[in-house]
Amino acid sequence: MIRVANLHKSFHAQKVLNGVNIEFATGKITTIVGTSGCGKTVLLKHLNALLLPDKGEVFVDSVDITTLGQRDLYQIRGKFGVLFQGAALLDSMTVFDNVAFPLREKTKMSESAINKKVPERLEQVGLGEMGHKFPAELSGGMKKRAGLARALIMDPEIVLFDEPTTGLDPVLATSIHQLIARTHADFGFTGIVVSHTIPQVFDISDYVAMLANGVVEEVTPPEIFRASQNPIVQQFIQGKTEGPIQVL
Amino acid sequence: MVSLLSRIGRVALDQIAGMGRLFLFLVAAVFQAFRPPAKIHLIIYHIKTIGVDSLSVVVLSGFFTGMVMGFQGYYSLRKFNAESWLGSATALGLLRELGPVLSAFMVTGRTGSAMAAELGTMRATEQIDALYSMAINPIKYLVSPRIIASLIAMPLLTAIFNVIGIFGSYVVGVGILGVSSGSFFSGMENSVVFHDVYSGVVKSVCFGLIITWICCYKGFNAPPMATGVSQATTESVVLSFVLILVWDYFLTSIML
Numbered sequence A: 001m002i003r004v005a006n007l008h009k010s011f012h013a014q015k016v017l018n019g020v021n022i023e024f025a026t027g028k029i030t031t032i033v034g035t036s037g038c039g040k041t042v043l044l045k046h047l048n049a050l051l052l053p054d055k056g057e058v059f060v061d062s063v064d065i066t067t068l069g070q071r072d073l074y075q076i077r078g079k080f081g082v083l084f085q086g087a088a089l090l091d092s093m094t095v096f097d098n099v100a101f102p103l104r105e106k107t108k109m110s111e112s113a114i115n116k117k118v119p120e121r122l123e124q125v126g127l128g129e130m131g132h133k134f135p136a137e138l139s140g141g142m143k144k145r146a147g148l149a150r151a152l153i154m155d156p157e158i159v160l161f162d163e164p165t166t167g168l169d170p171v172l173a174t175s176i177h178q179l180i181a182r183t184h185a186d187f188g189f190t191g192i193v194v195s196h197t198i199p200q201v202f203d204i205s206d207y208v209a210m211l212a213n214g215v216v217e218e219v220t221p222p223e224i225f226r227a228s229q230n231p232i233v234q235q236f237i238q239g240k241t242e243g244p245i246q247v248l
Numbered sequence B: 001m002v003s004l005l006s007r008i009g010r011v012a013l014d015q016i017a018g019m020g021r022l023f024l025f026l027v028a029a030v031f032q033a034f035r036p037p038a039k040i041h042l043i044i045y046h047i048k049t050i051g052v053d054s055l056s057v058v059v060l061s062g063f064f065t066g067m068v069m070g071f072q073g074y075y076s077l078r079k080f081n082a083e084s085w086l087g088s089a090t091a092l093g094l095l096r097e098l099g100p101v102l103s104a105f106m107v108t109g110r111t112g113s114a115m116a117a118e119l120g121t122m123r124a125t126e127q128i129d130a131l132y133s134m135a136i137n138p139i140k141y142l143v144s145p146r147i148i149a150s151l152i153a154m155p156l157l158t159a160i161f162n163v164i165g166i167f168g169s170y171v172v173g174v175g176i177l178g179v180s181s182g183s184f185f186s187g188m189e190n191s192v193v194f195h196d197v198y199s200g201v202v203k204s205v206c207f208g209l210i211i212t213w214i215c216c217y218k219g220f221n222a223p224p225m226a227t228g229v230s231q232a233t234t235e236s237v238v239l240s241f242v243l244i245l246v247w248d249y250f251l252t253s254i255m256l
């Protein structure tokens, strides 16, 4: 289980997170929604200590990771797979090598086993023929899928998805959602998804959380979220500029 | 008055903290370089990129520097009727001073700026975060191999610069100005001692370290946006140039 308690984070004078409290249920998919720039990526990066808070705690399996030293941190990070907003593939290597990278660096798996496992995973995300290409030669959607394959290659317990479908066409977005749902069914990871693609993303979510004005407003199952009387939630779902969310 | 003082104090503290981070970055990179497993394939790859990328500019600038030294040296030495010492003057100037410094400038411009831009882009596109999230130390993976590679490649490039420079001076002095070929080389042989070669090598190794250290640091810590990358590139080149000259002064003064 992951629990975030009273998390505060500022960059210079800008307050981004202002006392976030949230629990992510083990084995479930929780989706975080919120306006662009409200701090979703910043919140996500606190979960595996890519960023450290100004104040507050992050518990992963009841260990407060904000106080860990380097060595323990690397161990905790091993539990996570991360799909970054821009996929963040290493552009000096091919798609195949990118997906194989964690296996080569972090396991003693033989090259022949890698040559079997990686094409399998690339096939799963529909990139069976693309292994030899470099990231610069791929479209945005292909990069996201390659990033997904890399995020899942180590069979992590927890997977963070930062806007897996932003900027993709509706068909591709649905296929990515299906991919997340299918791999979740196969591997049973704890999924944390940041997304704007509402309402489609609700179909794969067990819980939805709303981040606004630096705090988490609501953590509920999607049906209840949609019917929520919370004015912030209603403003976001209906896409209005008037309301309690401060639009920059 | 108080606010002015506090502002000066804040700027000073920021500067000192910045220097501390710069130094700790080097300590971390050196520490990671000695921790197994060694990234031999990455080191070889970077020796190749540093060496091959910079080879053409080093050859070209070395040749012209040597030719200029041929003319200038001839002009000065003729006032003392000592044209026959042209070979010696060129070789000492190149080996001890101009070879290491100018080839370091060339490598900074060609490879150092590219390093800063590459790491800055990796920061901006979250590739460095991706390495952290895969529990891979990006300093060990990205910085240490580049530093080791530069320690090896830089003296080799400097040696090439020196040889080409001496050849350029020979072309001008012997080919155009009519210094005798025999005195050009015998003067060189008589006056150049091992210490001259050694001090040049020490300098080039230090400059190689300075270049990769500064350029990797600036790129690694670039603000995550396009302007951040260009700013990091510019700053890395300027700071490398300055530090090379400052360090050159210290090395020259202790190794004279």
Ligand SMILES: Nc1ncnc2c1ncn2[C@@H]1O[C@H](COP(=O)(O)OP(=O)(O)O)[C@@H](O)[C@H]1O
Pocket: A011, A016, A034, A035, A036, A037, A038, A039, A040, A041, A042, A043, B224
């Ligand atoms: N490394 C950083 N340095 C300075 N400001 C940052 C940094 N990362 C994020 N921010 C700021 O924090 C705010 C939230 O960013 P982010 O979490 O990326 O938004 P989003 O919810 O769209 O993912 C933005 O205003 C951004 O400018």
Ligand SMILES: [Mg+2]
Pocket: A040, A041, A042, A085, A162, A163
């Ligand atoms: Mg974001």
